[in-house]
Amino acid sequence: xxxxxxxxxxxxxxxxxxxxxxxxxxxxxxxxxxxxxxxxxxxxxxxxxxxxxxxxxxxxxxxxxxxxxxxxxxxxxxxxxxxxxxxxxxxxxxxxxxxxxxxxxxxxxxxxxxxxxxxxxxxxxxxxxxxxxxxxxxxxxxxxxxxxxxxxxxxxxxxxxxxxxxxxxxxxxxxxxxxxxxxxxxxxxxxxxxxxxxxxxxxxxxxxxxxxxxxxxxxxxxxxxxxxxxxxxxxxxxxxxxxxxxxxxxxxxxxxxxxxxxxxxxxxxxxxxxxxxxxxxxxxxxxxxxxxxxx
Amino acid sequence: xxxxxxxxxxxxxxxxxxxxxxxxxxxxxxxxxxxxxxxxxxxxxxxxxxxxxxxxxxxxxxxxxxxxxxxxxxxxxxxxxxxxxxxxxxxxxxxxxxxxxxxxxxxxxxxxxxxxxxxxxxxxxxxxxxxxxxxxxxxxxxxxxxxxxxxxxxxxxxxxxxxxxxxxxxxxxxxxxxxxxxxxxxxxxxxxxxxxxxxxxxxxxxxxxxxxxxxxxxxxxxxxxxxxxxxxxxxxxxxxxxxxxxxxxxxxxxxxxxxxxxxxxxxxxxxxxxxxxxxxxxxxxxxxxxxxxxx
Numbered sequence: 001x002x003x004x005x006x007x008x009x010x011x012x013x014x015x016x017x018x019x020x021x022x023x024x025x026x027x028x029x030x031x032x033x034x035x036x037x038x039x040x041x042x043x044x045x046x047x048x049x050x051x052x053x054x055x056x057x058x059x060x061x062x063x064x065x066x067x068x069x070x071x072x073x074x075x076x077x078x079x080x081x082x083x084x085x086x087x088x089x090x091x092x093x094x095x096x097x098x099x100x101x102x103x104x105x106x107x108x109x110x111x112x113x114x115x116x117x118x119x120x121x122x123x124x125x126x127x128x129x130x131x132x133x134x135x136x137x138x139x140x141x142x143x144x145x146x147x148x149x150x151x152x153x154x155x156x157x158x159x160x161x162x163x164x165x166x167x168x169x170x171x172x173x174x175x176x177x178x179x180x181x182x183x184x185x186x187x188x189x190x191x192x193x194x195x196x197x198x199x200x201x202x203x204x205x206x207x208x209x210x211x212x213x214x215x216x217x218x219x220x221x222x223x224x225x226x227x228x229x230x231x232x233x234x235x236x237x238x239x240x241x242x243x244x245x246x247x248x249x250x251x252x253x254x255x256x257x258x259x260x261x262x263x264x265x266x267x268x269x270x271x272x273x274x275x276x277x278x279x280x281x282x283x284x285x286x287x288x289x290x291x292x293x294x295x
Numbered sequence: 296x297x298x299x300x301x302x303x304x305x306x307x308x309x310x311x312x313x314x315x316x317x318x319x320x321x322x323x324x325x326x327x328x329x330x331x332x333x334x335x336x337x338x339x340x341x342x343x344x345x346x347x348x349x350x351x352x353x354x355x356x357x358x359x360x361x362x363x364x365x366x367x368x369x370x371x372x373x374x375x376x377x378x379x380x381x382x383x384x385x386x387x388x389x390x391x392x393x394x395x396x397x398x399x400x401x402x403x404x405x406x407x408x409x410x411x412x413x414x415x416x417x418x419x420x421x422x423x424x425x426x427x428x429x430x431x432x433x434x435x436x437x438x439x440x441x442x443x444x445x446x447x448x449x450x451x452x453x454x455x456x457x458x459x460x461x462x463x464x465x466x467x468x469x470x471x472x473x474x475x476x477x478x479x480x481x482x483x484x485x486x487x488x489x490x491x492x493x494x495x496x497x498x499x500x501x502x503x504x505x506x507x508x509x510x511x512x513x514x515x516x517x518x519x520x521x522x523x524x525x526x527x528x529x530x531x532x533x534x535x536x537x538x539x540x541x542x543x544x545x546x547x548x549x550x551x552x553x554x555x556x557x558x559x560x561x562x563x564x565x566x567x568x569x570x571x572x573x574x575x576x577x578x579x580x581x582x583x584x585x586x587x588x589x590x
Contacts, residue, residue, distance in 0.1 A: 078567075102517075127514050127516045127517050128516060129517075131581070146516055147513060147514055147516070149514075176513075185507075186507065186510045186511070186514055187514065187517060189499070189500055189503065189507070189511060189519070190500075190510070190511050190514045190515055190517045190518065190519040191514070191517025191518045191519065192518075193496065193499075194496060194517070194518035194519050194521070194522055195518050196555075196558060196562075197492055197496060197522075197555075198518070198577075199558070199573060199574050199577055200551060200554050200555045200558055201488060201489060201492060201551055202577040202580050202581075203554055203573055203576065203577055204484070204488075204547070204550050204551045204554045205484055205485075205580065206576055206577065206579075206580055207550070207554070208484065212480075212481065212484070213580075215481045215485070216481070216484060216485050216580070217580065217583040217584050217587050218442060218471075218587060219422050219442055219444075219481055219482065219485045219486070220485055220584050220587075221422045221423060221441055221442070222397075222422050222424075222482060222485045222486025222489075223485065223486045223487075223489035223490050223493070223525055224484070224485040224486065224489050225584050226489070226493075226521045226522075226524070226525055227489055227492075227521075228577070228580050228581040228584055229521070229581065230518055230521055231574070231577040231578070231580070231581065232577065232578045232581035232582075233574075235570075235571050235574035235575040235578070236571060238570070238574050239567050239570040239571040239574060240567075242562045242570055243562065243565055243567055243570070246562055246563065246565075249562060250559060250562060250563060252499070253555070253559055255499050255502070256495060256496055256499045257555075259495050259498055259499045259502070260491075260492075260495045260548070260552075263491060263494070263495055264545060264548055266537075267491075267537045267538065267541055267544060267545060268541065268545060270538055270541075272373075272534050272535075272538055275530075275533070275534040275537055275538070276530050276531060276534040278494060278498055279494050279526070279528075279530035279533050279534060280530040281498065281501055282493075282494055282497040282498055282501065282523070282526040282527065283526070283527045283530070284501075285497050285500065285501060285508075285511070285512065285523050285526070286426070286497075286523040286524065286526065286527035287527075288512040289512050289515045289520050289523055292512050292513060292515075
């Protein structure tokens with residue numbers, strides 16, 4: 001799939017967790033990076049990145065960014081601005097700087113002002129992940145067939161946007177371009193709210209009497225275990241998502257709250273017709289997802 | 296795993312959907328049923344049950360129950376009483392009658408009074424399923440390694456309970472015995488509440504503007520798709536679950552509601568420490584489920 005894509009000379013992955021290491025491995029698989037460098041502040045991650053062959057060079061020196069023509073911020077949303085500021089003095093003329101954060105407006109707000117004018121900042125978000133964290137959790141196939149959203153600012157350099165798009169396509173993604181504001185609203189319902197709910201329901205179960213907790217685990221196949229998988233995602237990453245997409249998440253939560261109230265009322269008054277009708281309509285959405293090959 | 300289990304002479308499966316057909320196929324695989332008979336009121340289900348080799352005989356005549364030493368009600372919780380009443384005049388002396396409903400107190404309330412005194416009614420619930428419905432959705436491996444809960448009434452015949460337990464073990468399940476009341480409370484949190492929430496959140500997405508709906512499907516890999524799978528479960532079955540386990544579900548929903556309020560507040564006031572702490576604790580539950588081999 002990388003046919004015709006000119007390779008990047010030096011790709012810097014800043015933050016070598018699940019997404020960073022998967023992106024590095026996928027770039028390598030596609031043969032579109034001559035050199036891959038990992039920047040991380042955790043010594044164990046640096047060692048793992050080298051040991052697992054994820055990066056050719058790895059360390060905590062921001063000067064590693066020198067000479068990179070692609071820099072990918074793969075740290076929690078709340079850390080993007082700080083990491084970008086560290087790397088900024090070392091960035092080369094014409095470098096493409098991007099990120100993989102689940103929130104786009106806040107990242108752009110934090111990152112864009114600290115970068116030098118001679119680089120191209122194009123925010124991005126691959127819709128892919130697992131509940132595992134750290135460099136060892138990465139795998140080259142993570143982005144295969146998944147969507148990646150880019151949210152370039154108005155006036156962004158079109159060649160740089162196109163170049164970044166080819167990189168994501170080379171690692172298997174399907175790229176869509178939209179505004180950061182629209183991204184944050186769509187992701188609030190497709191990702192942020194589901195995670196918030198999953199964290200909540202698993203937390204509710206954790207607060208039950210101790211013997212009930214054991215049974216919750218034992219009988220989790222009844223539906224609960226799907227929530228626990230989501231609720232096992234990285235706590236710091238998700239803390240930052242909620243803090244940085246507050247308005248859209250609280251709006252969607254408000255809508256959910258209304259709908260939950262209607263169903264609770266139908267249960268309380270024994271209104272089976274309303275329940276059955278609501279439950280029947282949700283099957284259609286599932287069929288849409290299967291048809292779109294995102295199941 | 297069926298070593299030493301004396302086969303049943305004639306097993307009647309009343310309602311040949313996902314669970315009914317899977318149980319029939321699993322009994323056959325284990326070689327513990329000489330004859331399997333399907334009772335269903337849907338002509339297409341009857342045809343499929345015969346065509347797919349799920350049952351040796353199939354039809355809508357309650358007299359099919361004659362001679363059965365095991366009768367399994369595999370219909371929605373709200374229909375168990377009615378189906379049991381139809382079969383009652385044809386039940387043989389000493390037959391074991393059970394069910395597979397996700398609610399136990401309501402089924403016992405509806406079924407026990409309509410059965411003749413010469414049969415053994417022992418309510419049951421295999422914690423297994425998929426989002427698919429109908430006879431063609433069934434498969435022999437559905438119960439492998441999964442839990443099955445039996446909730447015999449006080450004073451139930453111990454030989455009959457043991458015999459039913461061997462049947463569930465023969466199809467691959469691990470059997471636990473508990474009270475119907477306790478079952479309904481545990482399942483409210485492990486299964487009923489997760490389904491209610493999944494139905495709600497998918498419904499909330501369905502009510503978004505139309506162009507957003509398409510994007511919800513497109514970007515569902517961000518967490519939403521796990522909810523859509525749960526929310527694609529059989530609408531009538533789930534309507535009956537909520538109507539028949541109202542108190543426990545509304546209690547658990549009340550707890551969830553409180554917890555969601557706390558998280559929403561933490562998001563609103565920017566309290567990252569609370570969010571991170573809550574999210575970190577839920578990972579432990581996931582580890583418990585993986586350790587218990589129910590993931």
